[in-house]
Amino acid sequence: AQSVTQPDARVTVSEGASLQLRCKYSYFGTPYLFWYVQYPRQGLQLLLKYYPGDPVVQGVNGFEAEFSKSNSSFHLRKASVHWSDWAVYFCAAVNMGYKLTFGTGTSLLVDP
Amino acid sequence: EAAVTQSPRSKVAVTGGKVTLSCHQTNNHDYMYWYRQDTGHGLRLIHYSYVADSTEKGDIPDGYKASRPSQENFSLILELASLSQTAVYFCASGTGGSYEQYFGPGTRLTVL
Numbered sequence: 001a002q003s004v005t006q007p008d009a010r011v012t013v014s015e016g017a018s019l020q021l022r023c024k025y026s027y028f029g030t031p032y033l034f035w036y037v038q039y040p041r042q043g044l045q046l047l048l049k050y051y052p053g054d055p056v057v058q059g060v061n062g063f064e065a066e067f068s069k070s071n072s073s074f075h076l077r078k079a080s081v082h083w084s085d086w087a088v089y090f091c092a093a094v095n096m097g098y099k100l101t102f103g104t105g106t107s108l109l110v111d112p
Numbered sequence: 113e114a115a116v117t118q119s120p121r122s123k124v125a126v127t128g129g130k131v132t133l134s135c136h137q138t139n140n141h142d143y144m145y146w147y148r149q150d151t152g153h154g155l156r157l158i159h160y161s162y163v164a165d166s167t168e169k170g171d172i173p174d175g176y177k178a179s180r181p182s183q184e185n186f187s188l189i190l191e192l193a194s195l196s197q198t199a200v201y202f203c204a205s206g207t208g209g210s211y212e213q214y215f216g217p218g219t220r221l222t223v224l
Contacts, residue, residue, distance in 0.1 A: 009152075032211050034211075034212070036215075041217075041218075042217055042218070043116070043202055043215035043216050043217045043218050044155075044202070044204075044215040045215070046212060046213075046214070049210075049211075049212060090154060090155070094211045098143055098160070098162070098206065098208060098211065099157055099160065099170065099171075100155075100157070100211070100213060102154040102155040102156075103154055104152060104153060104154040105154050
């Protein structure tokens with residue numbers, strides 16, 4: 001079955017440190033992949049998207065993600081975390097059809 | 113500014129009562145979606161629609177109905193609300209080609 005797995009329910013980093021949030025997918029073929037961010041009591045906002053092509057994609061606010069077909073992964077990275085990045089991050093995928101499949105989310109906590 | 117709005121933003125309902133959640137989009141998107149969010153489950157698709165006057169079942173449609181009277185409006189109906197339907201509900205709109213989805217702010221539903 002198609003699935004998206006975010007193995008880390010919670011990640012804590014110090015402000016200014018680098019960040020990686022992990023995402024693994026299980027799909028037949030190569031899906032389209034997305035990272036969304038959810039700030040407290042808000043809806044989800046699109047952070048970045050991957051359509052087959054360049055494996056490294058840039059998003060808003062200094063975020064980037066790298067697609068790896070061999071590892072079935074789409075990890076999110078940021079070089080220097082800011083306190084305002086405190087949020088929940090969701091990885092999502094779609095292959096055939098128009099239904100996104102979401103991971104369970106990773107809560108990012110930022111130590112000042 | 114194009115947007116997805118939801119009403120109400122929060123609601124308390126009684127078990128067995130009828131609940132209607134409304135969603136309105138000004139993105140001119142064909143697709144609209146209803147998700148529920150529960151801790152530990154990420155977002156799960158309840159119903160979606162790709163054209164007015166037509167709805168499709170998502171992954172967890174039991175206990176929910178949907179209505180799409182126009183391109184802009186999409187409602188989620190709980191005919192007999194149950195305790196297990198306590199959750200945050202998100203509406204989203206999207207295009208067919210890009211698979212991107214744009215989310216509303218959510219409705220927090222508590223069934224007592």
